[in-house]
Amino acid sequence: MSDSILRAEHITKCYDGIPIIEDVSVHLENRELVCLLGVSGSGKTTLFHVISGLNPPEEGKVFLRGEEITGKPGHISYMLQKDLLLPHKKIVDNVALPLLLRGAGKKEAREKAGTFFEQFGLAGTELKYPAQLSGGMRQRAALLRTYLGSQGVALLDEPFSALDALTKTEIHTWYLHVMDQIELSTLFITHDIDEAIRLSDRIYILGGKPGRILAELKIDPPRPRDKDFSLTREYADYKREILRILDQ
Amino acid sequence: MRKSPSITSKLPAVCAIALLLLIWHTACDLDWVPNFMLPAPGAVLRALAEDFPMLLQHARVTLLEAFYGLMTGVAVAFITATLMDRFTILYRAVYPLIIITQTIPTIAVAPLLVLWMGFGAAPKVTLVALTTFFPITIGLLDGYASADKEAAALLRSMGASRWQLFRHLKFPAALSHFFSGLRVSSSYAVVGAVVSEWLGGFEGLGVYMTRVRKAYAFDKMFAVIVFITAVSLLLMAAVTLLRRASMPWEVYEKMERKD
Numbered sequence: 395m396s397d398s399i400l401r402a403e404h405i406t407k408c409y410d411g412i413p414i415i416e417d418v419s420v421h422l423e424n425r426e427l428v429c430l431l432g433v434s435g436s437g438k439t440t441l442f443h444v445i446s447g448l449n450p451p452e453e454g455k456v457f458l459r460g461e462e463i464t465g466k467p468g469h470i471s472y473m474l475q476k477d478l479l480l481p482h483k484k485i486v487d488n489v490a491l492p493l494l495l496r497g498a499g500k501k502e503a504r505e506k507a508g509t510f511f512e513q514f515g516l517a518g519t520e521l522k523y524p525a526q527l528s529g530g531m532r533q534r535a536a537l538l539r540t541y542l543g544s545q546g547v548a549l550l551d552e553p554f555s556a557l558d559a560l561t562k563t564e565i566h567t568w569y570l571h572v573m574d575q576i577e578l579s580t581l582f583i584t585h586d587i588d589e590a591i592r593l594s595d596r597i598y599i600l601g602g603k604p605g606r607i608l609a610e611l612k613i614d615p616p617r618p619r620d621k622d623f624s625l626t627r628e629y630a631d632y633k634r635e636i637l638r639i640l641d642q
Numbered sequence: 643m644r645k646s647p648s649i650t651s652k653l654p655a656v657c658a659i660a661l662l663l664l665i666w667h668t669a670c671d672l673d674w675v676p677n678f679m680l681p682a683p684g685a686v687l688r689a690l691a692e693d694f695p696m697l698l699q700h701a702r703v704t705l706l707e708a709f710y711g712l713m714t715g716v717a718v719a720f721i722t723a724t725l726m727d728r729f730t731i732l733y734r735a736v737y738p739l740i741i742i743t744q745t746i747p748t749i750a751v752a753p754l755l756v757l758w759m760g761f762g763a764a765p766k767v768t769l770v771a772l773t774t775f776f777p778i779t780i781g782l783l784d785g786y787a788s789a790d791k792e793a794a795a796l797l798r799s800m801g802a803s804r805w806q807l808f809r810h811l812k813f814p815a816a817l818s819h820f821f822s823g824l825r826v827s828s829s830y831a832v833v834g835a836v837v838s839e840w841l842g843g844f845e846g847l848g849v850y851m852t853r854v855r856k857a858y859a860f861d862k863m864f865a866v867i868v869f870i871t872a873v874s875l876l877l878m879a880a881v882t883l884l885r886r887a888s889m890p891w892e893v894y895e896k897m898e899r900k901d
Binding site for chain 2: 443446447448467468469470471472474476478480481482483491492494495496523524525526543
């Protein structure tokens, strides 16, 4: 357990004295993809804000590779459904922003960021503005920025929920592939049960008010999974189990 | 390829101006109005051509006052707006004051400034600064406030300091509002400089205006007015060019919205 890349222990976070999440513990192993699954309002995004250091929790601690980072931003970045690319910066400068914020020189940051463009399918977009790119490309750029800002861990908050089903499947495959290449570990928020089962190594189910971890589920088949995985008995069993837990 | 929309959209305005000029010309031609009170468009144009070298000479003075005043206004607006954005208490304290100062008519302040500062350039520059300060301050304040809250949170999660947040997010977000304010202010600046020259001075379009008015040279009066209008329009166009050069990404955002 001690070699977890990311650990959040016994997190309780309140807003205006009302607890939003209570005693939530999650961990993420190296190169693992873990989903936080839950209905809206269960405090998934709150947990992300705590992990990224934006909002210090009332109770609990966050560790990145064994080092405590509770309430300290600048270690782990996240990505939302909205790409939040800055419209006035060229793609390469948008992507290199985390490096720049950490004190790298502009040239150095551009060079470092530039080395990943090919891998992320962004070659040739370096000097374009975000408004010149399609939605899917912008998400890729946002993901690359997250990667450069996160030291091996990505927090993704429903990043693909605005995409249609086909594009979604495509970007899932692409994401898993890239993730393996760059040795990324991912904590992934979603309310889409199918997305969670298809992508995850493990799933945390979040629910209740205040939100807590209702269950932890391991999805056994190794990634990359067969296209027909979602048609198997095993898959249906996972789904039934999750629905049962959410129903309680 | 479709016809450029800017041409079709400008057509009604061009027609309206042409129609007004025609009515004006007819009114003078048929002696509906005595010619010494309202000179015909042709007469105004002739006066403009005759006086052009002199107008340019006076314009140099006025434009310099307007320029220095505008630069002062921009600098003060930038400092004020940025501090107001940074310190809420300052915002609450100063905002009503700024609004109140805007209700004081320029004409009422100008004589006071002359009494305090004399007949040189100082009261003129000050007056221009006072009138141009307001639109730019408001523009910047709106602009700072328009910065995406979620983007701000994301930048903070990346460890951005307050200064970095300002530099990478807030200031760029305020640019378009700033230029809208500057556009309005640049025409205010010329008018402000002219008005302050009415009250005394040795050179400048306002001084010249007072002189021809006292001589009842209506055609020359109108010529100055046309000249000042043209100068203001040119200044506004210059601001638009400056905006395009400073914000090259705006073009793409507009194209994207049309898609």
